[in-house]
Amino acid sequence: MLDFARKHMPDTLAEIESGYNEVYEKRHKRIEERKAALLAKERQTKPEETAEAENTQPTAEVQPEEHTQTEEVAA
Structure with a gap:
């Protein structure tokens, strides 16, 4: 059908294709x-x-240090 349109209605097909x-x-x-x-x-x-x-990683590192200080104080 596209071949037919190219052969018989090239101007109309060109307008449709450009649209x-x-x-x-x-x-x-x-x-x-x-x-x-x-x-x-x-x-x-x-x-x-x-x-x-x-920011979360240093917080995680600080917590174990605080925990070890608590153990030292308790000892």
């Missing part, structure tokens, strides 16, 4: 923008998660 291509390009552009926004958001959250992980 579909415009829609495709707009959708593709929006998807790329969303993708870039998500990547940027993900990059922002990763440093925060790393900072949070660093």
Whole structure:
């Protein structure tokens, strides 16, 4: 059917194809923008998660030290 349209209605087919291509390009552009926004958001959250992980690790290290001091005081 596409071959028939190319042969008998090339102008009409060209208009239809250009319309579909415009829609495709707009959708593709929006998807790329969303993708870039998500990547940027993900990059922002990763440093925060790393900072949070660093904040929790020293706390975990401090707790055993306090625990050993308590044992020394009790002895």
